[in-house]
Amino acid sequence: MKKTIILFFISQLLIIGQQTPGNGQFESMLIENAIIHIGDGSIIKRGYVGFHDGKINYVGEIKPKNNYDKSINTNGAHLYPGLIALNSTLGLAEIDAVRATRDYDEIGPFLPHISSSIAYNAESKVVESMRMNGVLITQTTPRGGVISGKSSIMQLDAWNWEDALIFKNVGIHLNWPSPYTYKRVSSGKRTIEKNKNYNKKVKEIKDFFKSSKSYLPNPKPINLEYEAMRNLFNGNEIVFLHANSSKQIQDGIIFLSSLRINKIVLVGGIYSYKQIDLLSKNKIPVVLKHPHNLPSFIDEDPKLRFRNAKKLIDSGILVSIDVSGSMERMNSRNLPFYAGSFAAYGVEKENALSMITLNAAKIIGINKNYGSIKVGKSATFFISKGDALDMRSNIVDYAFIDGRKISLESHQTKLWKRYLQKVRNSKKELKVK
């Protein structure tokens, strides 16, 4: 009897264990009567999505003829592709102020051979808190140095980093130096000066890239840094150019293009609207800094960060959202609201959604399988009671990754339920008294 009780408790723990990844999809499933946001800018006002073996096998307005093992009638809820958080350090740190929990910055300036994927903590309490808002995929990105390392694409429901991987080593992250230096003076004001070391820093980058390019096949001994650069020159990996000012963007792109690197993605790009011609000509997508930031300068449009997306999208540039910044990991669950904010300032709602679904998938090269609700793609999506880009109606009832129904519980929802019950019980006790 005792054993049975213990076993019962263990099985209960497994069910409520918030991080326990979902089982593989054994039964086919049909989602009925949902407002289907495809992710490519289009919408099905009432329709059906069927999926089996982790893949979507039906999308349409009329009920499919073939039978599904199970079905969920959403009664008009909204269905969205899993949201993709780009340039994120999710899983690479837990508590900002506790140094021992931070693992996103390796020592050294040029580290193309560092892969952040192996530092990704699948058990992170911060990661699990993303899923209840619809964020299901992340680009786990190292920070620091000139070349921080390589990022990888992970799905947010896994036992370990290896199982989480969707795409290992999607590209390197190059932090272009700033042409200006900012100093705080005693009055609390800032002074802006030309960065005297700018040319020197740029030359170091150029030298490193040129040495990498001239690095011969089958060398002895192997140079790990240069070896890790090969895939940039043969077009298999992306250079994520982190740059915000107009000059940084211009100098960075002109240099990389001169080396015939054709897969360039601009990350940050706060002032990229000043370089629209250059970006368009070279077909460079922008992972645009999220809008919840103050203006950088006192004479700047207070809403510049909000209006930025429309400027780029209207020029035909492929745009997604960069979640990095202050408290970036825990705040990444606000990704749908970053998109919503861009929508509030001119971007059409479905296009704002595309920024964090199909556009993001295209930029990191996973659009064959992810990023939109389409037959043949992975069944990675979520269902929200209302408009998911608005905080008052983003209420996620179901989420699926590769067809697996995933838990939406977290450390936070567990505490919520326990303590809410505590308050309710004490109210009952008061009534009894």
Added chain:
Amino acid sequence: MITLIEHWNTEKKWENYNSLSKKAKGAVEKPRKDIEMDVLLEILKGKRFITCHSYVQSEINMLMKVAENFGIRINTFTHILEGYKLAEKMSRHGVGGSTFSDWWAYKYEVIDAIPYNGPIMTEAGVTVAYNSDSSEVIRRLNQEAAKAVKYGGLSEEEAWKYVTLNPAKLLHIDDRVGSLKEGKDADLVLWSDNPLSIYASAEKTLIDGKIYYDSRKIPSIIKEMKIEKDKIIDQMKSATNGGQKLQPIESSSNKEFFCETVDK
């Protein structure tokens, strides 16, 4: 605690001293005037309110006990990220909670901070407000209030009070601000949409009936500033070409203040 008790004695000393005749006053030592003690006295007499920066339940619980020992009440716990763990005790004590909506995990004290904190405290009968000490978040406090609808299922009406009437109550200025009522100050915002919606933006902001922000005027202000900036740059260019030395550029961004900022 010792200083508080000492203070009662100090007050008695002053009472005694003031009751003396002018001649008698000259014969005794004048009690010490202590402005720090005066403030504590105001608290003990209920004339001044305590707002306490707080995080974890242990410290919150402790301070309520200290206050209760002196027969006083803490007015507001700010930040109060673990308020939900002591919500009934807070309600009994009569303290309000002014918390963040969804920030957590930035330091160890906030590992158990949850976005359901506000709604749980509300359930227990605590007066709840949402605040932020971030100069960025504070300008979107309407959206932060909306998070109480998402996390914890508060009604929109109740959530809106988190950033209007409830903080006014906690500041004891609800007779003047916090709701639209005849006789109250004309501090108003005209929104383009339901302000709890992400799609809403402030069109006009009025303080004491005067328009301080008008979204329609922003484009022309920006245009004017650009013209002025270009003019200054041109002047600087011609000055440099004329061989004059320039002074370094100084931006006029102001210093940001946080809860812990202590400044002269």
